[in-house]
Amino acid sequence: MKLITSGLMAVATFASFAQVQAADLSVSIEIPELDVAEYHKPYVAVWIEDDRNQVVSNLAVWYDVDMRNAEGEKWLKDMRQWWRRSGRSLEMPVDGVSGATYGPGAYELEFTPGKAPLADLKPGDYRLRVEAAREVGGRELINIPFSWPQSSEKKLEEQGSSELGAIELTIKP
Amino acid sequence: MKMNVLKPLLLGALVAGTLSAEAHRAWILPQETQLSGEDRWVGFEAAVSNDIFVANYHAVRFNDLTVLQPDGDKSEAENLHTGKYRTVFDVKLEDEGTYKIFTASNGMRAMWEEDGKRRMYPGRGEQYTEEGFAENVPEKADKLRVMQSSRRMETFVTLGGPTTETLQPTNKGLELVPVTHPNDLYSGEQATFKFLIDGEPAEGAELTAIREGTRYRNSQDEISAVADKKGEVKLNWKGAGRYFIEVEYKDDKAKKPATERTGSYVTVLEVLPD
Numbered sequence: 001m002k003l004i005t006s007g008l009m010a011v012a013t014f015a016s017f018a019q020v021q022a023a024d025l026s027v028s029i030e031i032p033e034l035d036v037a038e039y040h041k042p043y044v045a046v047w048i049e050d051d052r053n054q055v056v057s058n059l060a061v062w063y064d065v066d067m068r069n070a071e072g073e074k075w076l077k078d079m080r081q082w083w084r085r086s087g088r089s090l091e092m093p094v095d096g097v098s099g100a101t102y103g104p105g106a107y108e109l110e111f112t113p114g115k116a117p118l119a120d121l122k123p124g125d126y127r128l129r130v131e132a133a134r135e136v137g138g139r140e141l142i143n144i145p146f147s148w149p150q151s152s153e154k155k156l157e158e159q160g161s162s163e164l165g166a167i168e169l170t171i172k173p
Numbered sequence: 174m175k176m177n178v179l180k181p182l183l184l185g186a187l188v189a190g191t192l193s194a195e196a197h198r199a200w201i202l203p204q205e206t207q208l209s210g211e212d213r214w215v216g217f218e219a220a221v222s223n224d225i226f227v228a229n230y231h232a233v234r235f236n237d238l239t240v241l242q243p244d245g246d247k248s249e250a251e252n253l254h255t256g257k258y259r260t261v262f263d264v265k266l267e268d269e270g271t272y273k274i275f276t277a278s279n280g281m282r283a284m285w286e287e288d289g290k291r292r293m294y295p296g297r298g299e300q301y302t303e304e305g306f307a308e309n310v311p312e313k314a315d316k317l318r319v320m321q322s323s324r325r326m327e328t329f330v331t332l333g334g335p336t337t338e339t340l341q342p343t344n345k346g347l348e349l350v351p352v353t354h355p356n357d358l359y360s361g362e363q364a365t366f367k368f369l370i371d372g373e374p375a376e377g378a379e380l381t382a383i384r385e386g387t388r389y390r391n392s393q394d395e396i397s398a399v400a401d402k403k404g405e406v407k408l409n410w411k412g413a414g415r416y417f418i419e420v421e422y423k424d425d426k427a428k429k430p431a432t433e434r435t436g437s438y439v440t441v442l443e444v445l446p447d
Contacts, residue, residue: 025406053319069211069212070210070211072210073209073210073211074208074209074210075209076209076210077207077208077209080445080446083207083209084357084359088207088209088333088334088335089334107229112279
């Protein structure tokens with residue numbers, strides 16, 4: 001995983017750049033600006049499940065990785081679906097998957113087929129799942145079904161309503 | 174005020190068949206049941222009360238509170254404190270897996286009449302012992318009933334992924350054997366539990382499950398189920414929350430001199446939202 005950029009403007013700029021790079025699977029995640037008295041950056045998990053609800057790949061887990069004594073792991077279970085389906089059987093942190101949390105903005109994740117974490121992605125039907133949980137805040141889970149691979153470029157989009165903003169999945173042949 | 178007096182009496186009448194010294198409901202309530210991270214603690218409250226989970230009647234006084242660690246080793250609860258209406262304690266979770274926190278007893282109970290007065294053994298707060306039974310219970314008496322009786326009250330918490338080492342039955346008394354793991358429950362999913370009486374399927378065991386928050390609604394809104402031939406019940410949750418679950422079993426396959434066998438089981442399970 002490469003975290004390319006942050007900020008809405010930056011994503012727009014990046015989109016044209018990405019075409020040149022011919023990235024094969026990318027996910028854009030928007031974390032909304034929230035007007036709240038006490039703001040903690042959300043924990044976010046991004047993963048792919050197959051048609052039997054089995055996790056085939058963890059793409060990203062953003063949490064308080066740097067807290068002392070792994071204190072930040074205390075809230076991982078608040079991403080309830082991810083925790084149940086994958087997190088609780090992982091040893092955190094996961095190299096190349098886990099990273100620090102981000103504040104409001106849009107973030108683009110890019111992945112290359114055949115390479116981790118997409119190394120084992122066989123042709124088939126899947127869904128991308130993005131789950132966010134925020135301390136003193138709420139939780140939201142967005143699902144985007146997709147088929148892999150695609151013969152032409154495909155852009156799939158879902159709009160979050162509370163803890164997540166626009167989620168975009170772009171697949172290129 | 175009248176309600177307060179009536180309610181325990183009514184419940185007392187309902188459970189009289191089990192000869193339960195406490196007619197009230199009792200529970201061990203965990204603050205949370207699925208945890209992540211390292212070196213975590215969970216707080217518990219144990220209380221006797223009829224209002225789920227409002228501690229307003231008696232604290233539970235433990236004789237044998239046991240913490241079973243994921244590897245099956247026993248440890249003890251820490252910071253145990255008994256207040257007016259509730260007993261609180263902590264359990265440290267050092268290893269990943271499922272912990273069982275329980276108290277259980279098996280023994281004989283008897284009730285009879287002496288000079289027109291009702292007598293029972295063991296009395297309230299008393300522990301069954303073979304010697305105590307021999308000493309206290311007459312061989313013949315008016316309305317003598319001797320029962321082989323078991324009671325178990327427990328709950329479960331899991332750090333990391335759920336495990337099953339601590340869920341193995343002892344084959345004594347009425348026990349829950351998970352088909353669905355008790356720390357892996359979600360509101361939109363059916364859960365299956367199996368009940369054993371002395372190691373055999375507890376066919377006919379009657380289960381009642383009540384979701385927390387009864388004081389904020391107008392009915393108990395309980396889920397009722399009866400164990401099938403395999404001792405299994407299937408539950409469809411009424412939303413997320415912590416559930417008080419009570420199971421009662423009774424038959425006549427008792428060890429002598431008992432003529433009835435009874436089992437009572439209580440657990441608190443947490444059901445998470447989908």
